[in-house]
């Protein structure tokens with residue numbers, strides 16, 4: 429039996445702990461919230477972020493990150509903007525960090541695998557991403573993900589550690605592509621939510637998904653991602669999932685904005701993370717600096733910062749001159 433550490437006790441960290449435990453591992457999960465640590469250790473539940481689900485008995489929780497030191501593999505599942513500070517407080521070690529968060533670091537504009545490599549140069553770094561609503565994974569429903577690792581041996585080891593019939597792991601060495609898909613789709617899901625909130629119809633949503641995917645592809649290719657990764661589970665797959673369901677926090681945020689509520693009010697109401705709200709400004713900024721055409725992302729960033737209303741953002745998108753579809 430191997431020991432797996434999980435860094436972050438939100439919905440996704442908890443669901444991944446369940447995956448790791450079902451695959452036969454002993455799991456130690458680090459959570460910030462004492463209620464989460466106590467809930468897991470005394471009742472086998474995460475009452476705050478994944479309520480109502482009985483967790484595997486092989487999952488234990490701790491409030492001390494250093495207690496995860498004995499685990500060779502860590503699933504890192506903090507919100508993207510907090511990953512740096514959490515990893516800074518982690519003991520150095522020769523381990524594998526499997527990054528499962530979706531976002532771009534706002535202050536540096538860097539992808540998370542770059543940040544993790546900078547902070548833990550002695551560790552292997554991999555990315556796990558895909559269309560994965562936490563509650564479905566925790567319930568053992570069939571799910572497929574992309575695992576990106578630049579080293580074949582550590583990729584194979586992770587597949588052995590976590591893979592199972594209901595958690596299928598496809599692999600690649602394109603960490604950049606896997607991360608960009610997950611980060612960009614959250615911003616596009618906010619846009620799809622706005623479309624839903626304003627009652628603009630399903631044609632408009634499909635158009636947004638397809639043109640949003642064109643933006644994701646432009647950005648990804650400019651950053652060295654491979655087209656097939658962007659068209660795979662971690663890109664297009666996750667985009668379709670997140671843009672089609674109110675189970676998505678990003679989609680719901682957009683829907684609330686589309687219905688006329690302010691982004692600030694909607695964000696202050698929640699304890700859970702809608703990553704797209706943090707990714708949109710930095711993504712729009714990089715796209716503008718690098719001359720990458722991303723009008724939907726720019727519209728979401730403008731909506732979130734309050735410099736455009738939903739009606740103005742829509743008007744701007746609809747009045748763009750027609751162009752060849754391939755561009």
Ligand SMILES: NC(=O)C1=CN([C@@H]2O[C@H](COP(=O)(O)OP(=O)(O)OC[C@H]3O[C@@H](n4cnc5c(N)ncnc54)[C@H](O)[C@@H]3O)[C@@H](O)[C@H]2O)C=CC1
Pocket residue numbers: 436437438439440441442459460461477505506507508510514528529530531560561562563699700701702703
């Ligand atoms: N929930 C889901 O279905 C999925 C989530 N993800 C990604 O996983 C990452 C974590 O999301 P969830 O587990 O859903 O979180 P969540 O929304 O369920 O919970 C919020 C998390 O943020 C943490 N947090 C709040 N303030 C913090 C701080 N100052 N420092 C460190 N941590 C802090 C909380 O401890 C908690 O773990 C995100 O990047 C998300 O995009 C990826 C796939 C699926």
Ligand SMILES: O=C(CO)COP(=O)(O)O
Pocket residue numbers: 530558559560561562614617666669670675676677678679701702703
């Ligand atoms: O990333 C997710 C599904 O793959 C979860 O999406 P939300 O963060 O929008 O809920």
